Amino acid sequence: MKLYDSTRAPGPRRVRIFAAEKGIALDLVPIDLGKLEHWTPEFTKVNPWQGIPALELDDGTVISETVAICRYLEALQPEPHMFGRTAKEQGVVEMWNRRIELGLFTHITNAFRHAHPAMAEREKPQVAEWAEVSRSRANEQLAVLDKHLADHEFAAGSSYSIADITLMVAIDFMRLPKIAMTEDMIHLRRWHAMVAARPSAEA
Numbered sequence: 001m002k003l004y005d006s007t008r009a010p011g012p013r014r015v016r017i018f019a020a021e022k023g024i025a026l027d028l029v030p031i032d033l034g035k036l037e038h039w040t041p042e043f044t045k046v047n048p049w050q051g052i053p054a055l056e057l058d059d060g061t062v063i064s065e066t067v068a069i070c071r072y073l074e075a076l077q078p079e080p081h082m083f084g085r086t087a088k089e090q091g092v093v094e095m096w097n098r099r100i101e102l103g104l105f106t107h108i109t110n111a112f113r114h115a116h117p118a119m120a121e122r123e124k125p126q127v128a129e130w131a132e133v134s135r136s137r138a139n140e141q142l143a144v145l146d147k148h149l150a151d152h153e154f155a156a157g158s159s160y161s162i163a164d165i166t167l168m169v170a171i172d173f174m175r176l177p178k179i180a181m182t183e184d185m186i187h188l189r190r191w192h193a194m195v196a197a198r199p200s201a202e203a
């Protein structure tokens with residue numbers, strides 16, 4: 001299995017961490033987004049959506065979309081469960097993963113994409129106001145998540161899951177648009193230190 005990857009992009013990092021938690025080895029194929037390698041005709045054949053991550057299976061099938069790739073890996077190797085085991089766990093993990101991806105991660109990436117000069121070529125048009133709105137939405141969500149983590153060890157349910165990966169990668173990516181956890185977000189900080197200490201965080 002080949003993972004089209006970039007060490008700088010948050011999406012592929014989610015997949016690398018997910019695979020590392022399961023002990024699944026992936027052949028990494030670097031794609032340089034800065035050089036627009038994802039816009040080349042060769043890569044467009046791999047993924048017409050021109051984004052990474054994309055996972056190419058040995059039979060040539062390509063699965064793109066971060067969560068779809070993670071679901072495929074989960075089906076291939078269910079242990080350790082990262083999308084929940086019981087119906088209730090699966091519902092809770094899905095809820096938090098979507099809340100974090102749609103409610104936080106997307107705002108963080110838009111705060112970066114719509115403001116940073118390095119993204120001008122790739123995000124047309126860049127809308128500065130959109131970046132500012134995204135930044136304030138992200139800050140609101142961080143406060144909500146801090147409250148949630150006051151009485152929850154993990155982002156979703158009682159064990160580590162894809163929701164923790166999505167949240168950690170989103171928070172680590174905040175350094176680019178210069179968004180930060182405030183000092184008083186002690187629960188989010190406690191949780192972040194815990195998940196960042198897992199060996200998979202280095203993947």
Ligand SMILES: N[C@@H](CCC(=O)N[C@@H](CS)C(=O)NCC(=O)O)C(=O)O
Binds near residue numbers: 010011050052122
């Ligand atoms: N919905 C897709 C989004 C894929 C995506 O946008 N990936 C980013 C990197 S994290 C990318 O390839 N961006 C291309 C660009 O910035 O031009 C997913 O969840 O995998």
